Amino acid sequence: MKTNIRGWGGWLLLALVVAYVVFLIVAPLTALVQGAFQNGLREAGQSLTAKPFIQALWLSVRIAVAVVAIQAIFGTLTAWVLTRQSFFGKALLNGLLDIPFALSPVVVGYMLLLLFGRNGFLGPLLESLKLQVAFAVPGMFLATLFVSLPFMVREMAPVIARLDLSQEKAAETLGASRWRIFWQVIFPQLKTALIYGMTLTFARALGEFGAVLVIGGGVQGRTETATLYIFRSLDERQHTDAYVAAIVLGAFSVLLVLIADTLKRRRNAD
Amino acid sequence: MKTKTLLVTLLASLALTLGACAAAPSEPAADQVNLILGAYTTPREAYGEIIALFQDYWLAETGQTVTFEESYLGSGAQSRAVVEGFEADVVALSLEADINRIQEAGLITHDWKANDYQGIVTSSVVSFAVREGNPLGISDWADLTQPDLEILTPNPNTSGGAMWNILALYGAALRGGVAGVPVDDPAAAFEFLTQVLQNVSVMDKGARDSILNFEMGIGDLAITYENEILVGRQTGQTYERVIPTSTILIQNPVAVVDASVDKHGTREVAEAFVNFLYTPEAQAVFAEHGLRVVNLDVAGQFEEDYPPVEDLFTIDYFGGWEVIMQDIFGEDGIYNQAIALAQGDAR
Structure with a gap:
């Protein structure tokens, strides 16, 4: 599909697009990297190995991994139900799934606080069970689950819709069990979308800020994720700490997206 | 085939991490105690130094190591967080009304103003x-x-x-x-x-x-x-x-949150920490970080700056x-x- 650039119009378009991307992505990234190393490698190294940062990053990764695991299963099931089955209220369910896209994460945090806080609807129940959700990791996990809900579903649904039904029918005719059909016929076709969806979900979970701040309270060493650590470092004028943490977090996400893209391309090449 | 290996590795590591997440936190040892401080945003540099001083003091006094978990939010936001279930042992806020909110929620039950400084620390x-x-x-x-x-x-x-x-x-x-x-x-x-x-x-x-x-x-x-x-x-x-x-x-107040310290069993150390904030040692740290202090001797030493x-x-x-x-x-x-x-x- 590639064509050679023709005439000045083509060149102008190319220049415009390059300028746009450089302005939006490359320039801020350069500023960030420069900021991180402005006081030398040594200070950047100290920021990288600071205990509060490691703790915060580890909490972020734990929450993100748990969220990805849940979304991989329930997101796929949801996508399956939405594409393969027709039922009353399907459009409504479909619409509900997009709410996390529309709501500000801060609002999500407050909604959960209204539900799980000491004075929340479920507050007394949680109190009697001695469970702490608000201002604790479970609440942050739920908040992250909420904001990352649509990614898996929206990634999987079109792929499930495109599945070749005749292959399933053929396998069935040949006497394969449903379990075997799923693992040997359906799953291989979903694999790439699954990994891509998991990657997006992971990146979204890692980057969440507002919802986890409200529901977690940002307590150092307890409910402070990597994004909250960056926020606090800036508040404390520890700029190198903040910039280094931001680079690590950014690198994580970029790496994941690159892996996912490679997988997708290889899949398309097959 | 490579994708499959990757997927299996990914799932395996998921399972491992989830297992690690689920593991219950271990009970703290007797020679260790944890305090949760919920504070407003501006005195954070001062608290960073005072906490280190208090840790030395408490270790020398009782042989116990105090660890701290600190949270710094706007005073009103911090006060509401405590009311909503953030179990801070000690609150250091910007103004009395934010302590009153916690008191009205029934979480502070003692007379927190009953000291020489009416509960005002800086x-x-x-x-x-x-x-x-x-x-x-x-x-x-x-x-x-x-x-x-x-x-x-x-x-x-x-x-x-x-x-x-x-x-x-x-x-x-x-x-x-x-x-x-x-x-x-x-x-x-x-x-x-x-x-x-x-x-x-x-x-x-x-x-x-x-x-x-x-x-x-x-x-x-x-x-x-x-x-x-x-x-x-x-x-x-x-x-x-x-x-x-x-x-x-x-006038910035500080108070022990009764509901939290009773739940955590940290009343003794929480009260000691609040009292420590009024010592000349701690007051001097506040004064070095731009605050006018309530201890008059210390205030005198820093007269020129204020x-x-x-x-x-x-x-x-x-x-x-x-x-x-x-x-x-x-x-x-x-x-x-x-x-x-x-x-x-x-x-």
């Missing part, structure tokens, strides 16, 4: 941060209505510092501390408040955010805690402090926090009326 005065060399020649409240002046002050709905700012401004106007505004004329004072609010360009959620934005080059003037300006200058900022002739004495204010008033001038929360910051209070008017005019 104080400050509402001041202006102006650009280096004071290019606009700001010297007092009356200068804040200059046309096109851009003022930063945080949002009183989330920030204690913002409430102090409004009280200082409105109080100074009522007391005749603003040139052109007659003494004891609420209508004129309200008019002045509205005029200043019209010049407010950014309302951040906390005092620290506000001064950081000022550092980023936004605005001509920030109304803020004196200590925010002094701490900023310690980190190399070049803005200057202007203390108006009439301003309010900011010039006296010509007309300094306290919340008692307004009749106390209960009156203030209703008449000034209540739903139909003076502040809400003024901000509605100011924003309406801006549109």
